[in-house]
Amino acid sequence: MSFKEEFARHSWDTVKEEIYSKTAADVERALTAPKRTLEDFKALISPAAAAYLEPMARLSRELTRKRFGNTIQMYVPLYLSNECTNICTYxxxxxDNKVRRRTLTDREILREVEVIKGMGYEHVLLVTGEANQTVHVEYFKKVLQSIRPHFAQVSMEVQPLDRDEYEELIPLGLHSVLVYQETYHQEDYRKHHPKGKKANFNYRLETPDRLGQAGIHKMGLGVLIGLEDWRTDSFFTALHLNYLEKTYWQTRYSLSFPRLRPFSGGLEPKVEMSDRELVQLICAYRIFNEEVELSLSTRESEKFRNHCIQLGVTSISAGSKTNPGGYAVEPESLEQFEISDERTPAEIARMIRDAGYEPVWKDWDAGLILND
Structure with a gap:
């Protein structure tokens, strides 16, 4: 069964009703269960679980330390292009945002790499808009061949590709791919993606299957919190993760939970998520799945990130620029969204150490994963 078929078996409205009807007894059962199920996850993200935030946080921290030790991986995004053929409301x-577009050249990319390496990074996340005529597979091939010698780990967050295209990129050093569904609510998905290839809900939904079939080492999932009910969207993210782990068991997985941030178009969130609710979600994911990596970006505030690295987060960005050329080439070019935590990587590393954790700039060598 494909995930598209698994997804079709679940009604958004039914799932939402089940989450909101969970009781304190359901939450207590989930906290003490020897192995958590998707029903337990519904309880952990339900309104009833708000009263259990402290025991959830303690358990989440304990499970994270047991699996990941006292380490927090550091990564940084490198935006290659702001060209895009999609209309996305957020x-x-x-x-439809009338701004000057640019795609970095080979020489410009290496200037950005020089600055990023000077910060100490060994893990870089390549990011582009979705413009198949400009930032296509051949462009990605050139970029990977150019920057691969400079980094221990290269990830990508670009437009979804076909299986054979991923198979071409993996031997060139592509380690991880992040592909966010944005929202699993099909009607709202169409509303927020009225034009472009991204408007194809099912093609995006099936991207992790294509990645798994291609043999990617790690993939990242998530939704943009604020487009729809965060509890229901998070359940479908957990459902997707559950399916993928069973189907592509050799692949590693990460989750992100970006909240809608201000940008030049000014979309207001349909659903607000409080800091306490985001803590609840982070803890719920960890209690549900002890193996998944949880990532927190500079979208969140200094205070929130200082607190959450002790609750289940295993990966964190720092010093991020969300515009192509933002580190060296053209610092004032268009940002994808505004960041909140503007501390330098050195300041973040110091904060991590002060909290009793160890910042990790490089957590693997290529030779160690050849037989995975």
Whole structure:
């Protein structure tokens, strides 16, 4: 069964009703269960679980330390292009946002790499808009061949590709791919993606299957919190993760939980999520799945990130620029969204150490994963 078929078996409205009807007894059962199920996850993200935030946080921290020790991996995004052929209501790169576009050249990319390496990074996340005529597979091939010698780990967050295209990129050093569904609510998905290839809900939904079939080492999932009911969207993210782990068991997985941030188009969130609710979600994911990596970006505030690295987060960005050329080439070019935590990587590393954790700039060598 494909995930598209698994997804079709679940009604959004039914799932939402089940989450909101969970009781304190359901939450207590989930906290003490020897192995958590998707029903337990519904309880952990339900309104009833708000009263159990402290025991959830303690358990989440305990499970994270048991699996990941006292380490927090550091990564940084490298934006290659703001060109995009999609219209997305929440993104500064949207086609209908009339701004100057640019795609970095080989020489410009290496200037950005020099600055990023000077910060100490060994893990870089390549990011682009979705413009198949400009930032296509051949462009990605050139970029990977150019920057691969400079980094221990290269990830990508670009437009979804076909299986054979991923198979071409993996031997060139592509380690991880992040692909966010944005929302699993099909009607709202169409509303937020009225034009472009991204408007194809099912093609995006099936991207993790294509990645798994291609043999990617790690993939990242998530939704943009604020587009729809965060509890229901998070359940479908957990459902997707559950399916993928069973189907592509050799692949590692990460989750992100970005909240809608201001950008030049000014979309207001349909659903607000409080800091306490985001803590609840982070803890719920960890209690549900002890193996998944949880990532927190500079979208969140200093205070929130200082607190959450002790609750289940295993990966964190720092010093991020969300515009192509933002580190060296053109610092004032269009940002995809505004960041909140503007501390330098050195300041973040110091904060991590002060909290009793160890910042990790490089957590693997290529030779160690050849037989995975």
């Amino acid at each position: 993104c500064g790169f949207s086609l």
